[in-house]
Amino acid sequence: MQQAAVKPENAELVRNLGSLVVHIMKTCSRGMLEAVDRLGLSLSQLKALQALATADGLEMSLKEMGDALGLSLPAISRAVDGLVQRELVTRTEDPNDRRSKRVAATAAGRALLDELTVLRLADLEAFVETLSPRERRQLEQAVTSIVTARALPPLSPRKE
Amino acid sequence: MQQAAVKPENAELVRNLGSLVVHIMKTCSRGMLEAVDRLGLSLSQLKALQALATADGLEMSLKEMGDALGLSLPAISRAVDGLVQRELVTRTEDPNDRRSKRVAATAAGRALLDELTVLRLADLEAFVETLSPRERRQLEQAVTSIVTARALPPLSPRKE
DNA sequence: TATTGTTATACTCTATAACTATA
DNA sequence: TATAGTTATAGAGTATAACAATA
Numbered sequence: 334m335q336q337a338a339v340k341p342e343n344a345e346l347v348r349n350l351g352s353l354v355v356h357i358m359k360t361c362s363r364g365m366l367e368a369v370d371r372l373g374l375s376l377s378q379l380k381a382l383q384a385l386a387t388a389d390g391l392e393m394s395l396k397e398m399g400d401a402l403g404l405s406l407p408a409i410s411r412a413v414d415g416l417v418q419r420e421l422v423t424r425t426e427d428p429n430d431r432r433s434k435r436v437a438a439t440a441a442g443r444a445l446l447d448e449l450t451v452l453r454l455a456d457l458e459a460f461v462e463t464l465s466p467r468e469r470r471q472l473e474q475a476v477t478s479i480v481t482a483r484a485l486p487p488l489s490p491r492k493e
Numbered sequence: 494m495q496q497a498a499v500k501p502e503n504a505e506l507v508r509n510l511g512s513l514v515v516h517i518m519k520t521c522s523r524g525m526l527e528a529v530d531r532l533g534l535s536l537s538q539l540k541a542l543q544a545l546a547t548a549d550g551l552e553m554s555l556k557e558m559g560d561a562l563g564l565s566l567p568a569i570s571r572a573v574d575g576l577v578q579r580e581l582v583t584r585t586e587d588p589n590d591r592r593s594k595r596v597a598a599t600a601a602g603r604a605l606l607d608e609l610t611v612l613r614l615a616d617l618e619a620f621v622e623t624l625s626p627r628e629r630r631q632l633e634q635a636v637t638s639i640v641t642a643r644a645l646p647p648l649s650p651r652k653e
Numbered sequence: 654t655a656t657t658g659t660t661a662t663a664c665t666c667t668a669t670a671a672c673t674a675t676a
Numbered sequence: 677t678a679t680a681g682t683t684a685t686a687g688a689g690t691a692t693a694a695c696a697a698t699a
Contacts, residue, residue, distance in 0.1 A: 340618070340622075343618060343622070345637060346632060346637070348614070348647055349648075350517075350636050351613060351614060352640045352645045352647055352648045353645065354517050354617075356643075357510070357514050377667090394681095395680070395681065396679085396680060405668055405669080406680070406681060407681085408667055408668070410681065411667090411682095430675075431674080432674065432675045432676065433679090433681080434680080454507055454508070454511060457507045457510055457511050458500070458503060458507050461503050461506055461507050464639065467638075468642075471634050471635035472510065472635040472639065473509075474635070475631035475632040476506065476635075477505060477506070478627075478631065479509075479632065481509075482625075483516075485513065485516050486515075487508055487512055488508055488512045535688080535689070554657080554658095555657075556656085564691095566657075566658060566659085567658085567659075567691070567692085568689070568691070570659065570660095571659095571689075571690090587657095590657080591657095591697080592658070592697065593657055593658080593698090656698080657696100659695080660693100660694085660695075661692105661693080661694075662691100662692085662693080663692085663693105664692105665688100665689090665690080665691105666687105666689085667688075668687085669684105669685090669686085669687105670683105670685085671684075673682080674679100674682100675678100675680080676678080676680100
């Protein structure tokens with residue numbers, strides 16, 4: 334394994350950013366993950382739904398989904414089976430290439446994603462509430478400029 | 494599922510913080526996770542090692558480990574089996590309560606954790622490098638004060 | 654009796670291999 | 677022939693149940 338060459342002037346930021354991200358990861362996913370568990374969905378099924386939500390035209394082929402999630406075709410095929418059964422997605426033959434299937438989230442699927450996003454935002458809000466006004470201000474400055482400059486995908490329900 | 498009551502003045506921070514954390518989670522765990530995979534360790538085994546590293550006296554009972562990781566006793570017992578085989582941890586009878594076993598990381602186990610931490614820091618460094626000097630400055634201000642004020646566990650190899 | 658840990662067993666999720674249909 | 681998807685099968689990793697040892 335290779336030694337990293339962390340520039341000394343970045344070392345403290347890197348260390349503290351890592352510490353904070355680890356903390357937030359542990360703290361702020363519970364609500365969503367518990368909900369997914371209660372619904373009897375697997376993590377792969379959650380990721381599949383999320384992939385569809387950000388896909389061009391809100392639909393993908395099974396192949397594309399498998400590649401995006403790092404899953405084999407059989408694995409993604411089974412995962413989507415479950416989503417189809419729950420009517421969270423539809424799976425239809427691609428008229429342009431009848432070997433291929435197009436998978437798209439249903440209204441119910443999109444609504445579920447929104448609910449899960451709301452749960453995650455609620456956990457994040459609880460963390461943000463623990464910050465002092467000064468910490469909030471500083472963090473908002475830093476985070477907002479970084480996220481907007483890079484056009485990182487927003488963490489928010491689609492509309493409503 | 495319940496609607497979250499995100500205070501409007503926090504909404505933007507919450508959304509952008511979530512977006513950034515998701516981005517960093519995806520981006521900055523690859524090196525470490527690939528290494529764990531190459532080593533043939535499961536995620537539970539990684540978490541078990543990490544739990545030991547931050548444990549009081551650097552050792553825990555199997556029961557404590559299972560509780561900490563949300564795993565059943567059989568599951569954590571099996572996970573530790575593998576770590577013992579690889580000589581990353583030792584498992585010894587607790588002389589005070591002979592029902593119980595004390596699990597402790599070996600020097601090799603601690604060294605492995607340090608290497609994995611270095612990989613994660615390297616990925617974080619790569620992200621930090623993409624920031625402008627101004628963004629770095631702002632982020633360092635915010636993150637450092639938050640992490641130190643809460644004494645969040647540092648993300649750094651034990652020594653060296 | 655209660656608790657810690659292990660062994661036996663079943664279930665879920667995954668991948669590889671074999672197969673079907675289409676290109 | 678090559679590719680998209682499904683079905684068959686085997687291997688991890690998990691939990692529950694049954695068990696052994698100790699408290």
